[in-house]
Amino acid sequence: DTEVTQTPKHLVMGMTNKKSLKCEQHMGHRAMYWYKQKAKKPPELMFVYSYEKLSINESVPSRFSPECPNSSLLNLHLHALQPEDSALYLCASSPYSADSNQPQHFGDGTRLSIL
Amino acid sequence: GENVEQHPSTLSVQEGDSAVIKCTYSDSASNYFPWYKQELGKRPQLIIDIRSNVGEKKDQRIAVTLNKTAKHFSLHITETQPEDSAVYFCAASSPNTGNQFYFGTGTSLTVIP
Numbered sequence: 001d002t003e004v005t006q007t008p009k010h011l012v013m014g015m016t017n018k019k020s021l022k023c024e025q026h027m028g029h030r031a032m033y034w035y036k037q038k039a040k041k042p043p044e045l046m047f048v049y050s051y052e053k054l055s056i057n058e059s060v061p062s063r064f065s066p067e068c069p070n071s072s073l074l075n076l077h078l079h080a081l082q083p084e085d086s087a088l089y090l091c092a093s094s095p096y097s098a099d100s101n102q103p104q105h106f107g108d109g110t111r112l113s114i115l
Numbered sequence: 116g117e118n119v120e121q122h123p124s125t126l127s128v129q130e131g132d133s134a135v136i137k138c139t140y141s142d143s144a145s146n147y148f149p150w151y152k153q154e155l156g157k158r159p160q161l162i163i164d165i166r167s168n169v170g171e172k173k174d175q176r177i178a179v180t181l182n183k184t185a186k187h188f189s190l191h192i193t194e195t196q197p198e199d200s201a202v203y204f205c206a207a208s209s210p211n212t213g214n215q216f217y218f219g220t221g222t223s224l225t226v227i228p
Binding site: 031033040041042043045048050055056090094096097100101102103104105106107108109 | 146147149151157158159160161164166202204208209210213214215216218219220221223
């Protein structure tokens, strides 16, 4: 099983709503990531979790709140988003290694639209 | 931090021809270089990667070359097929930044039947 599963696939929400994006992997990977991707642009890193602890936060606004409840799950809680937050949100996972970088495996993403 | 540049931004080739995409990086400590293919509306998929202790790696019609001295690496696709049409992203990462990938800006490849 080499799959990263993201739900929902599509999400439309108003600026005052609260919603959550979910990501799950069962590859035993101990590093998980959230990316934001605009059309025809590269993925932009938002957060990195290593062994369920937040290790990188790329100065993301507080209206995005990540959570890693266990080694297989990663959530992204959304609140009071802005129209410019409309994008494809990608989750990825990789084996963790302290001394060498590892390939990241991406999910299909959640396409988010903010009204 | 690391800066990755990718060229060209768009590339059109006739089916059966070769395609080459080039990336340069700035951090001499970078030691891992993956390439991702992203078809429209789909996830980025790892197609090949190379580590800094290797100069070239090949997998069927796809090859990657790395020049550490010049700090550039290239993706080569031979005998292109229409299904190779996609956006391709290069990336670089270094042990100094954990597992963080620095992506290039992407190349939109179109293979004309």
